[in-house]
Amino acid sequence: KKISDSQIETLIFAHRGSSGTHPENTMVAFQEAFHxxxxxxxxxxxxxxxxxxxxxxxxxxxxTTNGTGFVHEKTLNELKQLDAGGWYSNYLKGETIPTLNEVLEWISDKKLLLNIELKNDILQYEGLEEKVIQLVHIHGLSTSVIISSFNHYSLVKVKQLDKEIEIAVLTYDILYQPWKYVKSIGASALHCNKSFAFSNMISQAQQQIPIRVYTINDELEMKQILLKGLSALITDFPKKAIQLKSTLLK
Ligand code: G3P
Ligand code: MG
Structure with a gap:
């Protein structure tokens, strides 16, 4: 069945960059997603x-590197000595762990949304929220950034520090009437896993708030998400999702 352009509004987000084809969370993976x-x-x-x-x-x-140990026990200089590409492919040896500043600098002249996931649900990082917000502002990107986290206390903190910046509730769980919770903490969207996206609760939820679903790599699942018209599909294979989207639109 052919469907018209206006019926597929699902945006394609590259999960950790194009991490199905390149080493995750490196500049080459982000460049590929853009490309x-x-x-x-x-x-x-x-x-x-x-x-x-x-x-x-x-x-x-x-x-994801040739080193060992905790990120928070190493200085940036120490982390920059590590190879973040060679584990994935010999050909991509020489990639380093990017700073957020480097990614923001690179993205600032591109028409790309950026979902920054604060990984502070296992370890808490003093001052992470302030630093991320400051970097986003330095690059003038507050309208194209979405901040998400499994740590919802941290999201509330982000919102208290900056009313303008978009926060999105990230969850593995199937929440009851999640839109009520999402709105109650000042968030504007739900980033959910596929069990919620494929449940029968999704249609009511998507009428209330934007729903972005992670991590959809299977072609059949991609197609189902696109046809449901969820706000975004977060995938390790953005090229495949984009091709599929254009096929559905033909
Ligand atoms: O933000 C969606 C997704 O990235 C959450 O899970 O473990 O891949 O960061 P994870
Ligand atoms: Mg993530």
Whole structure:
């Protein structure tokens, strides 16, 4: 069945960049997402020992670099010595852990949304919210940034510090009438996992608030999400999602 353009409004967000094809949370993964035409990028941030905001998923560097140990026990200089691409492919050796500042600088002249996920649900990082907000403002990006976290206390703090910046509730759980909770903490959207997106509660929820679903990599699931018209689909394979979206529009 052919559907008209206006019926698919689902934006494609590249999860940790184009992390299905490039090493996650590195500049090459973000560049690839931009190159294939993603609408937005999702990335994860932690604080270093010397208080710099860096882009990496785990609390430790072990899985995605050639180093070992906690991000918060290393200085930025120490982290910058690590290789963040070689674990993924020999060809991409030499990638480093980006700072949030570097990503914001790169994105500032591009038409790309940026979802910054504060990774402070396991470890708490003193001052992370203030630092992220300050960086976003330095680059004049407060209208194209969405801040999310599994730590909802942190989201409330972000909102208290900056009323303008968009916050989004990130959850694994199936919440009852999540729009009420989302609105009650000053958030404007729900970032949910696929069990909620594929549940029969989704249609009521999407009428109330924008719903962005993570992490959809399977083509059939992508198609279902696109046809439901959720606000965004967060995927490791943005190119595949964009191609599928254009096929559905033909
Ligand atoms: O922000 C959506 C998604 O990134 C949350 O899970 O573990 O991939 O950061 P995770
Ligand atoms: Mg994330």
């Amino acid at each position: 294939v035409g993603a609408n937005g990028i999702e990335l994860d941030v932690h604080l270093t020992k010397d208080g710099e905001v860096v882009v990496i998923h785990d609390e430790k560097v072990d899985r």
